[in-house]
Amino acid sequence: MTRVPLRPVLAEAVDVLHTAGVASPRVDAEHLAAFVLGVDRSRLLLTPLIGPEQLDDYRTLVARRAERTPLQHLTGQxxxxxxxxxxxxxxxxxxxxxxxxxxxxxxxxxxxxxxxxxxxxxxxxxxxxxxxxxxxxxxxxxxxxxxxxxxxxxxxxxxxxxxxxxxxxxxxxxxxxxxxxxxxxxxxxxxxxxxxxxxxxxxxxxxxxxxxxxxxxxxxxxxxxxxxxxxxxxxxxxxxxxxxxxxxxxxxxxxxxxxxxxxxxxxxxxxxxxxxxxxxxxxxxxxxxxx
Ligand SMILES: C[S@@+](CC[C@H](N)C(=O)[O-])C[C@H]1O[C@@H](n2cnc3c(N)ncnc32)[C@H](O)[C@@H]1O
The missing domain is CATH 3.40.50.150 (Vaccinia Virus protein VP39)
Incomplete structure (x- = not known):
């Protein structure tokens, strides 16, 4: 499987977190993406694609955040x-x-x-x-x-x-x-x-x-x-x-x-x-x- 554009993946994550009642869905979606991609959040726009394994990891983390696990427990930081x-x-x-x-x-x-x-x-x-x-x-x-x-x-x-x-x-x-x-x-x-x-x-x-x-x-x-x-x-x-x-x-x-x-x-x-x-x-x- 090839890499896919990050932007729609982020939009989907924001929707999932918003629906789950997470207080800051966009910020959290971006933090988790930055964590999975190993980049600073401010550099996400410079990382337009996400690979298949990273996508799986990202969706798992977003699902756990939607279950209201604290963001910091997911990133460990x-x-x-x-x-x-x-x-x-x-x-x-x-x-x-x-x-x-x-x-x-x-x-x-x-x-x-x-x-x-x-x-x-x-x-x-x-x-x-x-x-x-x-x-x-x-x-x-x-x-x-x-x-x-x-x-x-x-x-x-x-x-x-x-x-x-x-x-x-x-x-x-x-x-x-x-x-x-x-x-x-x-x-x-x-x-x-x-x-x-x-x-x-x-x-x-x-x-x-x-x-x-x-x-x-x-x-x-x-x-x-x-x-x-x-x-x-x-x-x-x-x-x-x-x-x-x-x-x-x-x-x-x-x-x-x-x-x-x-x-x-x-x-x-x-x-x-x-x-x-x-x-x-x-x-x-x-x-x-x-x-
Ligand atoms: C609100 S947390 C603050 C932790 C840290 N200072 C911070 O700002 O992130 C309060 C901490 O006090 C600890 N604590 C509670 N009762 C205590 C006591 N009687 N003596 C010492 N530590 C206690 C808790 O285990 C907890 O780690």
Missing amino acids: SFMGEIDLEVGPGVFVPRPETELLFAWALVHLEAVRHDHTPVVVDLCTGSGALALAVAHARPDAEVHAVELDPDALRWARRNAELRSAAGDTAITLHHDDVTDPNLLTELSGSVDIVVANPPYIPDGAELSPEVAEHDPHRALFGGTDGLAVIRPLVPLIGRLLRPGGGTAIEHDDSNGGELARLLAADSRFEEIVEHPDLAGKPRFVAAVRMS
């Missing part, structure tokens, strides 16, 4: 900042909205005094996304990442190895519970930045099949009000941060005001600011440890 991450069953797929929290961390890191090595802690690291993106952007930083779930930790370890092999500064992974009040006591008062994207969806919330059936439940749900893991983070972060150190905590869009109040109720925090995500919804709260 996600990203944060300037790094690619391997993801799949057992680990939370990093989301674009967390990029804003990552950008906040980099800006705050710029302001860290130059008289010591900057120390960064990523609580609830999942695939290692935030910790590894920081380590890539700031090779001078000492980065720690904490994760409770053994499956997620395996992905974080794999990504950490890949990033080290690519030349990034190694991070330290801790298999631990962020609700443990004695977590990382050796770092108390010495941390410049704490970032956290904890499980924060209120129990029982309605989710798309990609999320409900593929992201680990431990990564998603934060108790009846979505704050079960966030609440103990506040005193922990107050203890870890050095004076002038900063934190950014992602939260459910229903909880921005409540998280800001929790931080304000702990007299160690000031400059408490609520930040929206790309869709304008409340998404993370940042605060600074008083000097």
Whole structure:
């Protein structure tokens, strides 16, 4: 069988994904085609034909996407900042909205005094996304990442190895519970930045099949009000941060005001600011440890 034009194949895939209720059918159809053809998505127009084996692979992937398997589980790839991450069953797929929290961390890191090595802690690291993106952007930083779930930790370890092999500064992974009040006591008062994207969806919330059936439940749900893991983070972060150190905590869009109040109720925090995500919804709260 000879190669066939890609354009109608793409159009057919968009139709299939649209009918299946996939939120961004064209984008996903193009990502999958780029993945199968081994080209960057921006170069698809320069690849007008697709071979028979690749066509079979492509149609299989499109069918799985139509069953609402996450795009990132099909390509095995996600990203944060300037790094690619391997993801799949057992680990939370990093989301674009967390990029804003990552950008906040980099800006705050710029302001860290130059008289010591900057120390960064990523609580609830999942695939290692935030910790590894920081380590890539700031090779001078000492980065720690904490994760409770053994499956997620395996992905974080794999990504950490890949990033080290690519030349990034190694991070330290801790298999631990962020609700443990004695977590990382050796770092108390010495941390410049704490970032956290904890499980924060209120129990029982309605989710798309990609999320409900593929992201680990431990990564998603934060108790009846979505704050079960966030609440103990506040005193922990107050203890870890050095004076002038900063934190950014992602939260459910229903909880921005409540998280800001929790931080304000702990007299160690000031400059408490609520930040929206790309869709304008409340998404993370940042605060600074008083000097
Ligand atoms: C929403 S995911 C975020 C992952 C990653 N930070 C990101 O942005 O892609 C939350 C992560 O927290 C982990 N987690 C849940 N409860 C935890 C706990 N008590 N201690 C440590 N990690 C926890 C989950 O296993 C999951 O990997």
